Amino acid sequence: MKIKALKWLSAVPVAAALVVSLAACGGGAASTGSSSPTNALEGSDQQTLDKYTTADVTALDKIDKSKLGLITDGTIRVGTLSDAKPNIYLDSATGEFTGYDNELLKAVAAKLGLKVEFVSTEFSALLAQVKTKQFDVGSSNISTTDARRENVAFTNGYDFGYLAVVAKTDGKAKTFADLKEGVRIGVVQGTVQDDYVTNTLKLEPVRFPDYNTVYANVKNGQIDAWVAPTQQATGQVKEGDGTAITDKIVASQNFAAWAVNKSNQPLVDALNAGLDAVIADGTWTKLTVKWLDRPTADLQLPGGWKPGSKAVKVAQ
Incomplete structure (x- = not known):
């Protein structure tokens, strides 16, 4: 399935983008202002999320594809990111969207006999665009929280996350304990990491529109640390950059x-x-091993977590 990137969504107004942002702020390359940030992590503990996981699912042969309300019949139009390796990104060599989340979604669509069309956008705009039906689906390793459920619906879970600190190897802030007043902390606007710094650490982060930009500001020393999803941090940090993933938590x-x-x-x-x-059928496990470097069940299913409905068994 060869899917090309489209560019027209880059001009989505900031006001619309912020309808479902976790912490409202201005646009631009970086922003430090914040107005009444919300606690998007509220209701995100496993016990609370369990009530949203379905007991079972409809059999594939009982799915009526004519009732799916797709923008284009037979095709799922998906908003995704271009710079968040290894989960969601645009392969510069092929011009195709790929990554763990998108390859998994392609496999799901194939089970349903549907095509997938990917379109590039920014995370801060994505949920608003799903809400206003510019996309059928948003694919961006989106953490499901009560605040986000006020604006969109979610499928059952297919992944969990790690939080990481990315910093200069000779920098002053390398652990979560180092993230205090006076430390310039970067986040991608509207993410759970934005909310974590704002509402859990009670600090004001420097907000950026995408992963490439926040990482560039770590490298050039404009910020002291980036609180990142570990998987995206792994995709950004390169040998010789003078940076490293210096701390992480499940x-x-x-x-x-x-x-x-x-x-x-x-x-x-x-x-x-x-x-x-x-x-x-084992596809989830195969893709998890390939893209996320989690070769064992302990790494794939920490703390009793598992993907999909409550009824499905994870093939190893």
Whole structure:
């Protein structure tokens, strides 16, 4: 399936982008202002999220594709990012969107007999674009939280996350304990990491529109540390950059899922059915090992976490 990037969404107004942002702020390359940040991590513990995981799913042969409310019949139009390796990114060599989340979504779509069309956007705009039906699905390793559920629906979970500190190897801030007043902390605007720094650490981060930009500011010393999703940090940090992933913690209490318009339950049900199918046949495990470097069950399923519905068994 050869999917090319489209560019027209880069001009989405900031005001619309911030409708579902976790911490409202101005646009631009970086922003330090914040108005009444919300606690998007509220309701993100595993016990609370468990109530959103379905007991089972609809059988694949019972899915009515004519009822999925797709923008284009037979094709799932997906908003995704271009710079968040290894989960969601644009391969510069092929011009195709790939990464763990997107390859998994392609496998799910194949189970449903659907095509996938990817479109590039920024994370701060993505959930608003799903809400306003510019996309059928948002794919960006999105942590599901109560605040986000007010604006979009989510599938069952397919991944969990780690939080990481990325810093200069000779810098002053290298651990989560070092993140205090006076430390310039970078985050990507509207992410759970933004909320973590703002509402858990009670600090004001420097907000950036994308992963490439925040990482560039770590390298050039404009910020002291980047609080990042570990997987995206791994995709950014290169030997010789003078930077490193200096600390990380497991965050399995926030499962990641695909976002869907709240009015489109048939599409949520279909994606859940496809997800269970790729978990049961071993595709989920294969992609998790390949893209996320988690070769063992302990790494894939920490603390009792598992993907998909409550009924599906994870093939190893």
